Amino acid sequence: MKSFRTDLHIHTVLSPCGDLEMSPARIVSLAGKRGLDIIGITDHNSTKHCQLVWKLGRRSGLTVIPGCEMTSREEVHCLGFFEDFDALNEFQDFLDLHLTIIPNKPSLFGYQAVVDEFDYILEEQANYLGASLDVSIEEVEQKVHELSGIFIPAHIDRPRNSLYSQLGFFPPELKVEALRISKLADEKAVREKFRINPEITLVKFSDAHYPEDLGKTYTEFYIEDPSFQELRKALKGEDGRSVRIP
Ligand SMILES: [Zn+2]
Numbered sequence: 001m002k003s004f005r006t007d008l009h010i011h012t013v014l015s016p017c018g019d020l021e022m023s024p025a026r027i028v029s030l031a032g033k034r035g036l037d038i039i040g041i042t043d044h045n046s047t048k049h050c051q052l053v054w055k056l057g058r059r060s061g062l063t064v065i066p067g068c069e070m071t072s073r074e075e076v077h078c079l080g081f082f083e084d085f086d087a088l089n090e091f092q093d094f095l096d097l098h099l100t101i102i103p104n105k106p107s108l109f110g111y112q113a114v115v116d117e118f119d120y121i122l123e124e125q126a127n128y129l130g131a132s133l134d135v136s137i138e139e140v141e142q143k144v145h146e147l148s149g150i151f152i153p154a155h156i157d158r159p160r161n162s163l164y165s166q167l168g169f170f171p172p173e174l175k176v177e178a179l180r181i182s183k184l185a186d187e188k189a190v191r192e193k194f195r196i197n198p199e200i201t202l203v204k205f206s207d208a209h210y211p212e213d214l215g216k217t218y219t220e221f222y223i224e225d226p227s228f229q230e231l232r233k234a235l236k237g238e239d240g241r242s243v244r245i246p
């Protein structure tokens with residue numbers, strides 16, 4: 001088994017809170033410099049930068065997993081990842097259908113730009129992507145799994161926008177491939193505090209909104225090759241695959 005340094009929670013300039021420097025080209029170049037093997041693109045409630053980052057990553061030997069950070073009706077942040085662009089595009093339709101419509105005010109919320117590989121702005125998203133979807137966390141999870149994706153509730157130990165802060169408990173019906181804990185959180189302490197089932201894998205990623213944070217926090221994946229199916233096996237601890245928070 002080989003080790004792959006993986007950061008699956010990265011925002012681009014498309015997220016209202018994402019720095020203007022976080023263009024697809026910059027992210028791919030930074031990921032190489034920081035020694036990352038696999039990255040995930042997870043803008044708030046949009047997947048529109050995934051394909052470009054994936055294309056630029058492929059040119060430089062970086063594996064890019066298309067994804068999204070969704071905000072459920074209960075204001076829980078959760079990550080979804082998809083194996084191919086058919087699934088990703090279908091998920092984008094789901095987001096378009098369910099995002100609460102609040103016109104974006106760039107001066108207040110931040111810019112939400114889709115750019116090209118040369119950092120030229122192609123379009124700005126009119127609706128605020130930090131708004132929540134009008135569907136429950138269970139419905140979001142079911143949609144991700146219907147599309148054979150990976151579902152990971154984000155920063156579960158945080159005092160807001162997390163599974164435990166918003167719901168107060170782990171819904172028994174919810175199916176997760178892993179749970180993501182915050183950068184500074186201690187894995188053992190989080191497990192004890194929330195009494196997390198030992199069979200559930202915990203992971204850490206950077207949640208980078210600024211260039212300096214990208215790749216600062218990561219998880220090592222012990223897998224055969226940097227593919228979506230291998231990542232899934234590692235999260236589920238199958239066939240000798242595993243993950244380790246350094
Ligand atoms: Zn979040």
Ligand SMILES: [Zn+2]
Pocket residue numbers: 009011069207
């Ligand atoms: Zn985030």
